[in-house]
Amino acid sequence: MIIDTEQYVNQIDEAVTAIQAKLPFTPDIAIVLGSGLGPLADEVEQPIVIDYSEIPHFPRSTVAGHEGKLVIGTVSGKHVIVMKGRFHYYEGYDMDMVTFPTRVFARLGIKYLLVTNAAGGVREDLNPGTIMLITDHLSYMCPSPLRGSNLDEFGPRFKDMTEVYSHALIAMAKKAAASVNVSITEGIYAFFRGPQYETPAEIRGIRTLGADAVGMSTVPEAIVARHSGMTTLGISLITNKAAGLGQTELNHAEVTQTAQEAERNLVKLVKEILKEWNL
Numbered sequence: 001m002i003i004d005t006e007q008y009v010n011q012i013d014e015a016v017t018a019i020q021a022k023l024p025f026t027p028d029i030a031i032v033l034g035s036g037l038g039p040l041a042d043e044v045e046q047p048i049v050i051d052y053s054e055i056p057h058f059p060r061s062t063v064a065g066h067e068g069k070l071v072i073g074t075v076s077g078k079h080v081i082v083m084k085g086r087f088h089y090y091e092g093y094d095m096d097m098v099t100f101p102t103r104v105f106a107r108l109g110i111k112y113l114l115v116t117n118a119a120g121g122v123r124e125d126l127n128p129g130t131i132m133l134i135t136d137h138l139s140y141m142c143p144s145p146l147r148g149s150n151l152d153e154f155g156p157r158f159k160d161m162t163e164v165y166s167h168a169l170i171a172m173a174k175k176a177a178a179s180v181n182v183s184i185t186e187g188i189y190a191f192f193r194g195p196q197y198e199t200p201a202e203i204r205g206i207r208t209l210g211a212d213a214v215g216m217s218t219v220p221e222a223i224v225a226r227h228s229g230m231t232t233l234g235i236s237l238i239t240n241k242a243a244g245l246g247q248t249e250l251n252h253a254e255v256t257q258t259a260q261e262a263e264r265n266l267v268k269l270v271k272e273i274l275k276e277w278n279l
């Protein structure tokens with residue numbers, strides 16, 4: 001929880017200054033890559049790579065399948081900054097650290113966030129390999145990343161959350177999917193704290209509340225992006241049926257393997273989305 005906002009904002013600004021020193025441009029879109037989705041970063045042309053350890057106050061990735069690098073360059077003609085490796089609450093980071101990079105992106109002047117994740121399918125038709133555009137989320141299980149003193153420099157104390165995931169960007173992504181023939185669905189993503197996977201009872205419960213997919217990321221970043229005035233597009237890659245809905249136990253190796261297998265489709269889609277993205 002942020003108690004000393006002045007110190008926190010100073011830390012953000014020190015990280016911003018260090019990144020800016022290496023950037024030839026201000027990126028248009030920040031992209032956060034989920035478990036097993038790292039290869040998307042290989043699509044970046046003329047990449048400038050900054051290791052998280054080179055950025056003051058930046059946390060470090062501790063999870064298999066998550067490297068710790070920013071990759072900055074061009075994809076489909078858009079200037080992007082890609083986070084290869086993100087931070088999760090379950091790693092032990094508090095929400096202010098989980099969302100530190102999002103604040104840094106906002107402070108860099110980046111207006112858009114594209115956030116991806118690996119997720120479990122709760123809705124019956126969400127099988128492994130399905131790509132889901134996130135239309136909304138359930139944050140009941142998520143400690144608020146806005147708790148503590150408000151960061152007035154970024155946004156107001158009580159921020160509206162009616163359109164965390166931009167309707168206009170969802171419409172654009174649907175068109176992009178049709179034009180490259182990648183099938184997609186839409187749905188609501190529910191956050192669980194992890195690191196343990198959910199129980200079948202928890203999945204039944206969250207399904208009753210309206211969830212289509214579950215995961216352990218994205219919601220903190222999307223809330224902070226909204227608070228910071230950024231516009232977000234969220235994409236889940238379904239890597240498994242949620243607990244109690246499939247035949248096998250859940251494990252992380254399977255999640256990352258399925259993500260890697262479905263990666264090609266997602267890369268194709270994201271490249272087209274970036275091409276169509278109206279800045």
Ligand code: HPA
Nearest residue numbers: 118119120214215216242
């Ligand atoms: N639950 C939570 N997080 C996940 C899952 C899941 O089933 N699959 C991938 N990330």
